[in-house]
Amino acid sequence: MMDPLLSISNLSVNFKTERGNVQALDGVSLEVNEGETLAIVGESGSGKSVTALSVLGLLGDSGGVSGGDIEFAGESLVNASDEHRREIRGNQIAMIFQEPMSSLNPVLTIGKQVAEPIWQHRNKSWKDAICEAGKLLELVSIPDAQERLGDYPHQFSGGMRQRVMIAMALACQPKLIIADEPTTALDVTVQAQILSLLKNLTTELNSSLVIITHDLGVVARYANRVAVMYGGRIVETASAAELYRNPQHPYTVGLMNSIPTLHGKPGARLNTIIGQPPDLSNLPSGCSFHPRCPFAKPQCMQSKPKLEEIFPNHFRACFGYEG
Amino acid sequence: MRLLIIRRLLALLPTLIFTSIIVFASIRMIPGDVIDLMLAQNDISTGNDRAVIEAALGLDQPIYIQYFVWVVDVLSGDLGRSLWQNTPVTEQLALTLPITFELGFLALLVALSVAIPIGIYSAMRQDSMGDYITRSFSLLMLAVPSFWLATLVMVFPSVWWRWAPPLQYTPFLEDPVANLAHMSVPAILLGLSLSAVTMRMTRTMMLEVLRQDYIRTARAKGLKENIVIVRHALRNCLIPVVTLVGLQAPLLIGGAVILEQIFVIPGMGLMLLEAVFQRDYPVVTGVFLVVGVSILLINLVVDLTYSLLDPKVRS
Numbered sequence A: 001m002m003d004p005l006l007s008i009s010n011l012s013v014n015f016k017t018e019r020g021n022v023q024a025l026d027g028v029s030l031e032v033n034e035g036e037t038l039a040i041v042g043e044s045g046s047g048k049s050v051t052a053l054s055v056l057g058l059l060g061d062s063g064g065v066s067g068g069d070i071e072f073a074g075e076s077l078v079n080a081s082d083e084h085r086r087e088i089r090g091n092q093i094a095m096i097f098q099e100p101m102s103s104l105n106p107v108l109t110i111g112k113q114v115a116e117p118i119w120q121h122r123n124k125s126w127k128d129a130i131c132e133a134g135k136l137l138e139l140v141s142i143p144d145a146q147e148r149l150g151d152y153p154h155q156f157s158g159g160m161r162q163r164v165m166i167a168m169a170l171a172c173q174p175k176l177i178i179a180d181e182p183t184t185a186l187d188v189t190v191q192a193q194i195l196s197l198l199k200n201l202t203t204e205l206n207s208s209l210v211i212i213t214h215d216l217g218v219v220a221r222y223a224n225r226v227a228v229m230y231g232g233r234i235v236e237t238a239s240a241a242e243l244y245r246n247p248q249h250p251y252t253v254g255l256m257n258s259i260p261t262l263h264g265k266p267g268a269r270l271n272t273i274i275g276q277p278p279d280l281s282n283l284p285s286g287c288s289f290h291p292r293c294p295f296a297k298p299q300c301m302q303s304k305p306k307l308e309e310i311f312p313n314h315f316r317a318c319f320g321y322e323g
Numbered sequence B: 001m002r003l004l005i006i007r008r009l010l011a012l013l014p015t016l017i018f019t020s021i022i023v024f025a026s027i028r029m030i031p032g033d034v035i036d037l038m039l040a041q042n043d044i045s046t047g048n049d050r051a052v053i054e055a056a057l058g059l060d061q062p063i064y065i066q067y068f069v070w071v072v073d074v075l076s077g078d079l080g081r082s083l084w085q086n087t088p089v090t091e092q093l094a095l096t097l098p099i100t101f102e103l104g105f106l107a108l109l110v111a112l113s114v115a116i117p118i119g120i121y122s123a124m125r126q127d128s129m130g131d132y133i134t135r136s137f138s139l140l141m142l143a144v145p146s147f148w149l150a151t152l153v154m155v156f157p158s159v160w161w162r163w164a165p166p167l168q169y170t171p172f173l174e175d176p177v178a179n180l181a182h183m184s185v186p187a188i189l190l191g192l193s194l195s196a197v198t199m200r201m202t203r204t205m206m207l208e209v210l211r212q213d214y215i216r217t218a219r220a221k222g223l224k225e226n227i228v229i230v231r232h233a234l235r236n237c238l239i240p241v242v243t244l245v246g247l248q249a250p251l252l253i254g255g256a257v258i259l260e261q262i263f264v265i266p267g268m269g270l271m272l273l274e275a276v277f278q279r280d281y282p283v284v285t286g287v288f289l290v291v292g293v294s295i296l297l298i299n300l301v302v303d304l305t306y307s308l309l310d311p312k313v314r315s
Helices: A046-057 A082-088 A112-120 A128-139 A157-168 A188-205 A216-222 A241-247 A248-256 A299-301 B002-029 B032-041 B047-057 B063-077 B089-124 B128-144 B146-160 B176-210 B213-220 B224-248 B249-262 B268-277 B281-309
Strands: A006-017 A020-030 A037-041 A063-072 A092-095 A175-180 A208-213 A226-229 A234-237 A308-311 A314-317
Touching: A006 A046, A020 A046, A037 A216, A037 B146, A046 A063, A046 A092, A046 A175, A046 A208, A046 B002, A046 B089, A092 A157, A092 A216, A112 A128, A112 A157, A112 B089, A128 A157, A128 B063, A128 B089, A157 A175, A157 A188, A157 A241, A157 A308, A175 A188, A175 B063, A188 A216, A208 A216, A216 A241, A226 A241, A226 A248, A234 B128, A234 B146, A248 B213, B002 B063, B032 B047, B047 B213, B047 B249, B063 B281, B089 B176, B089 B224, B089 B249, B089 B268, B089 B281, B128 B176, B146 B176, B176 B224, B213 B224, B249 B268
Parallel strands: A037 A208, A037 A226, A092 A175, A175 A208
Antiparallel strands: A006 A020, A006 A063, A226 A234, A234 A314, A308 A314
């Protein structure tokens, strides 16, 4: 079998905050194969974005990797120099952020911002880089792309800005694109367009795509494989089809049940998972889902379940629940 | 753009009229008028002479008539004549104004070239030793008035090393080196005192800007850190800093007036001080008019700089 493009093994990340050390990731392991689309699913604060930022090396001054490793195309990123990681960013690994309104610099033209990765990593002149930026904007279906190169972000709508972000991410034809909730801030009608565009373009480039989302509908349509995160750990991974057919972790089951359906009784209450997402600075002992878990056993309060393969290529971290 | 400039210039008019009324009236309200001074100096005190001088200087008219006459003259480019020397105020201003502007410009140059790099450094090394040192230094410069510092600079080097800053004014065009040698000490003192606030503002804004999503985007592109700072952060951070510099314009001119006294620079400040003591009404009003116009123009330039920095203002 081919080596995975990205391999995260046993990754732990800590943040220093005013309330003390917060463990945002606790032994996360996952793999992304070449050309594959992986979805990372979970509630706010489950560690999805932190996982993405640690792959890019953009945790900031307060955050740091405290254990484990990230391997990209066979080399360790955790031990790589800052300079080497910078060369990989935007070039081999690109990221699309959640907020298209604030993720573009308000005082620089769109053309310049899209051209920057090409200028930085491909050693091209500004003129050539801007010329390629024009082609990229055409690629992401921005009308009158050439004329809009000199426009500023405030002259674009939210959906158009996210197209610009996609163009920017694709600029150097990276092997891996991480999209952190790319459509959360957009109108529902635009969401599907943006995701289809992203999926089609990455397929054309044969790039791998990691979509971070809390929308299981997105997962079902676009992902090959899914990783479900809870409280800074991965609780279940499987192929998208398998996960829908046969969810094995009570949290995944809860998420599935929370999806409103068209067949529900009008006026009926929506299903929810009882309780609140955990506080990362004060995680429950044992399995951090146990206070909300309808199947919790005494063992769940004492030790953390490991991620184990219970069906071929289907892993979960749970002691007891029989799905 | 041109329309914007014209609109802004027109908006200056009411402010100017208001300023001129205040200045025109207030200098005449100071106890002891110019006639008293003239009579005292020439040892004459009869009532008859007083009326003659008043009429000769046009001060026998009601104040609103005087103001009206003055406004008509100003509109034709005439700021009146000095009551004492009988020289045109415009001529005196033509000599002194460039000197004060030079001092102000040099001080601004010092202020910005100290404040902006240090502000950026301080923000990038937040809570480091260097950050604490520069922040304490800026607080110190805020707390210490520049005229006091100027006195120290005059006194202590001469006591310790028998060196004193040069006090002989040479016009720039005659000998630029001698001119700058004279101007640099007051310019540095004034600049440092102005830099304190600007530096703190730059630091605060830089910290704010570095937290923005678009900086994370810039880093995610793999840009070098100095490009992230200069191209992505600095321009966004400068928008409020420029406003602050505009608001500091009166401080700059006021500070220049005081330092001109200490360093014997024959600028507008020296001219103004003498005129106030002598109750030389046209000179005082003339200087204030020029100061007022300058401050308003500086703020106009600030507004125009915004549109250079911020594309949202431009469209």
